[in-house]
Amino acid sequence: MARPKIALIGGGQIGGVLAQLCALRELGDVVMFDIVENMPQGKTLDIAEASPVDGFDVSVTGTNDYKDIAGSDVVIVTAGLPRKPGMSRDDLIGVNSKIMTSVAEGIRENAPNAFVIVISNPLDAMVTLCQKVTGFPSERVCGQAGVLDSARFAAFIAWELGVSVKDVTAITLGGHGDTMVPLVRYANVAGIPVMELLEQKYGNAAKAEEVMTAMVERTKNAGGEVVKLLGNGSAFYSPASSAVAMAESFLKDQKRVLPTCALLQGQYGVDNFYVGVHCVIGAGGIEKIIEMKLDAGEQALMDNSVAAVKELVGSMNL
Numbered sequence: 675m676a677r678p679k680i681a682l683i684g685g686g687q688i689g690g691v692l693a694q695l696c697a698l699r700e701l702g703d704v705v706m707f708d709i710v711e712n713m714p715q716g717k718t719l720d721i722a723e724a725s726p727v728d729g730f731d732v733s734v735t736g737t738n739d740y741k742d743i744a745g746s747d748v749v750i751v752t753a754g755l756p757r758k759p760g761m762s763r764d765d766l767i768g769v770n771s772k773i774m775t776s777v778a779e780g781i782r783e784n785a786p787n788a789f790v791i792v793i794s795n796p797l798d799a800m801v802t803l804c805q806k807v808t809g810f811p812s813e814r815v816c817g818q819a820g821v822l823d824s825a826r827f828a829a830f831i832a833w834e835l836g837v838s839v840k841d842v843t844a845i846t847l848g849g850h851g852d853t854m855v856p857l858v859r860y861a862n863v864a865g866i867p868v869m870e871l872l873e874q875k876y877g878n879a880a881k882a883e884e885v886m887t888a889m890v891e892r893t894k895n896a897g898g899e900v901v902k903l904l905g906n907g908s909a910f911y912s913p914a915s916s917a918v919a920m921a922e923s924f925l926k927d928q929k930r931v932l933p934t935c936a937l938l939q940g941q942y943g944v945d946n947f948y949v950g951v952h953c954v955i956g957a958g959g960i961e962k963i964i965e966m967k968l969d970a971g972e973q974a975l976m977d978n979s980v981a982a983v984k985e986l987v988g989s990m991n992l
C-alpha cells in the first residue's frame with residue numbers, strides 16, 4: 675500500500691520543522707512547496723540525508739511546482755509572513771491574504787481531496803479565505819491555533835505545579851488573538867481541578883486566583899513573548915508540533931479531541947464563522963464539533979472573542 679502523502683505549502687521556519695517531524699514519525703512522504711527557488715529542495719535534501727541516521731523510510735522532497743503536490747492526503751499551509759516585534763497577528767492580513775489566495779488556488783487545482791490545515795496568520799481569517807477559495811467542504815479545511823494555545827497554557831500549569839505535562843489538560847477556545855479564551859474551570863491535573871491544587875499549594879484562594887490570572891495572561895501573550903525574545907520571526911517549533919498532532923489524528927483516524935479552528939454552524943450561537951473549538955479529528959476530517967457547556971462568564975469571553983474574529987474576517991470583504 676502506498677504511503678500517505680503530506681504537502682507543506684511554505685518551507686520557512688515552521689515548514690522546515692514540519693518536514694522533519696513528519697519524517698521522524700514516518701507519517702508519510704513529504705513534499706515541501708515554496709516560491710523561493712531551490713530553498714525547499716535544499717532544506718528537504720538536508721532532512722532526507724539524515725534518514726539513515728534517524729531511520730525513517732519516507733521520501734522528503736522540495737518543489738516550486740504545485741503539480742508535485744498532486745494526490746496529497748494532507749496539506750499544511752504556512753505560507754505567509756510572520757510577525758515582527760510590536761506587530762499584532764492582524765497586521766499581517768493584507769499581505770498574507772494575497773498569498774493565501776494563490777495558495778488555495780494551487781491546492782484546489784492540484785490536491786482536490788486533501789485535508790487542509792492552515793497555520794498562517796492571522797489564523798482565523800486565513801482559514802476562512804482558504805475554505806472560500808478552495809470551495810472544499812468545511813470538514814476538510816481547518817486551522818491550527820488551539821492545540822498550541824492550549825499546550826502553552828498546559829505547560830505553564832505543569833511548571834507552576836511541578837507535575838508532568840502529560841497529566842495536564844488545559845483548553846483554550848475562541849480566536850487566535852488577544853481575545854482567546856483559556857478555560858480555567860476545565861483546567862485539570864489528572865482529573866483534579868487546577869484551582870484546587872493551587873489553593874493547596876498557596877493555602878488561600880486569593881493567591882491561587884492571582885497565580886492563575888497570571889498564567890492566563892501569559893497564555894494569551896505567549897506568541898508575543900516568543901516574538902520579542904527571537905527579535906526576528908515568530909514561534910516555529912511548537913506550531914509545527916501542534917499541526918503534526920492534528921495531521922496524525924487524521925491520517926491514523928485517531929479521533930483525538932483537539933482544539934481546532936473550525937467552521938461553526940450554530941454552535942455557541944455562531945453561524946458560518948471559523949472559531950477555535952473542541953473537535954474530533956479522524957479519517958473524515960473534522961468529524962464532530964463539540965459544544966462545551968460554558969457558564970455566563972465564559973460565554974461572555976467567547977462572545978467577545980467571536981466578535982473580534984468577525985471584525986477581522988469582515989475586513990477582508992469576502
Ligand code: TXD
Nearest residue numbers: 684685686687688709752753754755756793794795818913
Ligand atoms: O499557531 C499558529 N497558527 C502560528 C502561526 C504560530 C506562529 C506563527 N504563525 C504564522 O505562520 C506566522 O505568523 C506566519 O504567517 C506563518 C509562517 O510562519 P514561519 O515562521 O514559518 O514564517 P517564514 O519562515 O517566513 O516562512 C514563510 C514561508 C517562506 O519560506 C516564504 O518564502 C513562503 O512562506 N511564501 C510562500 N510560499 C508559497 N506560496 C507563496 N505565495 C508564498 N509567499 C511566501
